Amino acid sequence: MEPGIRWLITPDQIATRVRELGAAITADYAGKPLLVICVLKGSFIFAADLVRAIDLPLGVEFLGTQSYGDGQKSTGVVRITLDLARPISDCDVLIVEDIVDTGLTLTYLVDQLTRRGPKSVKVCALLHKPARSVEPVAIDYLGFTIDDVFVVGYGLDWAQRYRGLPGIGVVEQA
Numbered sequence: 001m002e003p004g005i006r007w008l009i010t011p012d013q014i015a016t017r018v019r020e021l022g023a024a025i026t027a028d029y030a031g032k033p034l035l036v037i038c039v040l041k042g043s044f045i046f047a048a049d050l051v052r053a054i055d056l057p058l059g060v061e062f063l064g065t066q067s068y069g070d071g072q073k074s075t076g077v078v079r080i081t082l083d084l085a086r087p088i089s090d091c092d093v094l095i096v097e098d099i100v101d102t103g104l105t106l107t108y109l110v111d112q113l114t115r116r117g118p119k120s121v122k123v124c125a126l127l128h129k130p131a132r133s134v135e136p137v138a139i140d141y142l143g144f145t146i147d148d149v150f151v152v153g154y155g156l157d158w159a160q161r162y163r164g165l166p167g168i169g170v171v172e173q174a
Contacts, residue, residue: 005162005169008151009144014126014167017143018046021124022053024141025094033057035091035118039109040064040082042098045155045163046126046143050096061085065105078108089117094141098156099127103135110137127151127168144168 025034034056038047040063051058064082093113100106106123114121124141131148146168152158153165162169 004172005152005165006172007167007169008146008149009154009168011154011166014143014154015049018049019053021141021143022050022055025050025124026055029056029092031056032092033059034094035059035061035088036094036096037061037063037084037088037113039095039097039105041163042156043096043126046098047096050124059091061088063109065109078105080112087116088113091118093118093121095121095123097123097125099129099151100125100137100139101129101132103133103137106137107135126154 034054036047036051036054036058038044038060047060051060061084062082063084064080066079066081095106095109095113097106097109100123106125110121110123122140123138125139126143128139128142128145129148130145149170150158151168151170152162153167153169155163156168157163158171162171
């Protein structure tokens, strides 16, 4: 672990919860094909572990969004920086997101993807920060609920730093 980082969720806690989420998703879709949409950049590590924990025929797509820039607070404006490479009509879609805080990004994504005609759209989020909710969002599969702290690690960054940490941590300011 890097100096100045305090673990909030350990790598072992994450691994256990990812296995549980994968089992729940597998049971809910009961052998039906599923299209997993990994929201970049923050959810790529979570999505990689999650798809290995789901025992279904899977497709994987990537969707880039940005609402933070290099700061610690959302700008409130969602931009799609990378769109899907294929149509999603008639697919069961699972959006995999790293963190839901204000709910603005996820509300925007669910709306945009629903307009593309999938059979269903569900959401799997590693983290939820309800204290910051502006827009209520239905999270079908949730890893952890956290307090209103800025977190890094396991794909989440601060100005492109700390993504590679194996757990979720809080940067301790000096």
